[in-house]
Amino acid sequence: MSSQDIPEENLPQEQGAAHGAAGHGSTAVAQRADDNPFADPGLPAHKPRIQDIDERAAKRSERAVALMFTLSMLATVGFIACFVIFPVDKLVYIWPFGRVSALNFSLGLTLGAALFFIGAGAVHWARTLMSDQEIAAERHPIEAAPEVKAQVMADWAAGNEESGFGRRKLVRNTMFGAMALVPLAGVVLLRDLGPLPEKKLRTTLWAKGKQLINMNTMEPLRPEDITVGSLVFAMPEGLGYDDHEFQKEIAKAALMIVRIRPDDIKDKRELEWSHEGIVAFSKICTHVGCPISLYEQQTHHVLCPCHQSTFDLADGARVIFGPAGHALPQLRIGVNTEGNLEALGDFAEPVGPSFWERG
Numbered sequence: 001m002s003s004q005d006i007p008e009e010n011l012p013q014e015q016g017a018a019h020g021a022a023g024h025g026s027t028a029v030a031q032r033a034d035d036n037p038f039a040d041p042g043l044p045a046h047k048p049r050i051q052d053i054d055e056r057a058a059k060r061s062e063r064a065v066a067l068m069f070t071l072s073m074l075a076t077v078g079f080i081a082c083f084v085i086f087p088v089d090k091l092v093y094i095w096p097f098g099r100v101s102a103l104n105f106s107l108g109l110t111l112g113a114a115l116f117f118i119g120a121g122a123v124h125w126a127r128t129l130m131s132d133q134e135i136a137a138e139r140h141p142i143e144a145a146p147e148v149k150a151q152v153m154a155d156w157a158a159g160n161e162e163s164g165f166g167r168r169k170l171v172r173n174t175m176f177g178a179m180a181l182v183p184l185a186g187v188v189l190l191r192d193l194g195p196l197p198e199k200k201l202r203t204t205l206w207a208k209g210k211q212l213i214n215m216n217t218m219e220p221l222r223p224e225d226i227t228v229g230s231l232v233f234a235m236p237e238g239l240g241y242d243d244h245e246f247q248k249e250i251a252k253a254a255l256m257i258v259r260i261r262p263d264d265i266k267d268k269r270e271l272e273w274s275h276e277g278i279v280a281f282s283k284i285c286t287h288v289g290c291p292i293s294l295y296e297q298q299t300h301h302v303l304c305p306c307h308q309s310t311f312d313l314a315d316g317a318r319v320i321f322g323p324a325g326h327a328l329p330q331l332r333i334g335v336n337t338e339g340n341l342e343a344l345g346d347f348a349e350p351v352g353p354s355f356w357e358r359g
């Protein structure tokens with residue numbers, strides 16, 4: 001479509017004016033522009049900021065920006081200091097997060113502050129001190145002119161000829177080989193992701209005679225502590241929150257304990273592995289390993305918050321909904337001579353995600 005075909009009121013002002021001047025006269029065009037409710041109003045008039053007209057305000061903004069960049073520098077120095085000062089296994093209590101690694105917390109805090117203050121300083125600088133004049137840039141065709149395209153193709157052909165890329169096949173082919181092999185170096189580095197887990201993920205700290213410890217009170221659990229409808233989390237005796245390996249071990253050994261009326265338990269093995277209806281299941285979802293904590297006491301269903309896998313604790317913790325591929329492993333429990341709940345062995349199968357070979 002040529003500009004001849006476009007209604008004049010839709011043409012850019014200059015073009016429309018020129019067109020109008022040639023055909024009908026500028027007075028008529030101005031008249032139509034006044035009547036056109038969709039005419040481009042152009043950019044609003046620039047309003048100077050306080051910093052544009054008051055040098056003292058500009059200086060204040062400058063100092064604020066400098067302060068933020070200085071805080072960023074201090075935070076970076078703090079980051080390095082924390083890296084040196086805190087041992088990797090030091091835990092601290094920080095409200096409201098609870099017990100966290102001092103090193104991770106301090107590194108995250110200082111690095112976050114360093115980046116935040118760089119960003120805040122840059123934004124403040126741009127908003128208060130840099131020019132805020134709006135400028136409209138006209139669009140131009142981006143396609144190269146035919147003669148430029150022809151020149152590029154000629155240069156390409158000349159470069160190909162001069163490099164001998166097409167003629168010297170030995171050089172070309174060995175270069176392809178070298179480039180194909182280089183990524184293998186990165187694949188080899190994957191070996192550094194750590195030693196293979198071997199059997200470590202197939203066993204947990206649970207063993208015959210290990211008492212079940214309430215994770216909230218850190219006291220041994222007794223059958224009378226667990227009422228129908230309640231949900232209690234337990235970990236093995238001997239494991240403490242301060243232990244170096246705590247996170248690794250609890251990620252495999254965490255238990256959910258509920259009491260179900262024995263008549264309501266549908267799975268025969270589950271009933272045999274329970275104590276007076278008290279059943280202990282792994283708290284680690286068999287989909288991708290989220291900790292499960294939502295218990296519906298009327299139905300005895302537990303729901304994983306990550307992808308909504310739902311397990312029926314009254315029926316061997318089988319999956320009744322969601323992407324998990326296996327029932328939650330059950331821990332066989334009993335009561336020791338002191339009247340405390342204890343494990344009667346380790347889990348019979350690996351806990352956690354379903355990709356483990358089970359057999």
Ligand code: FES
Nearest residue numbers: 285287288304307
């Ligand atoms: S991790 Fe539990 S449903 Fe995905």
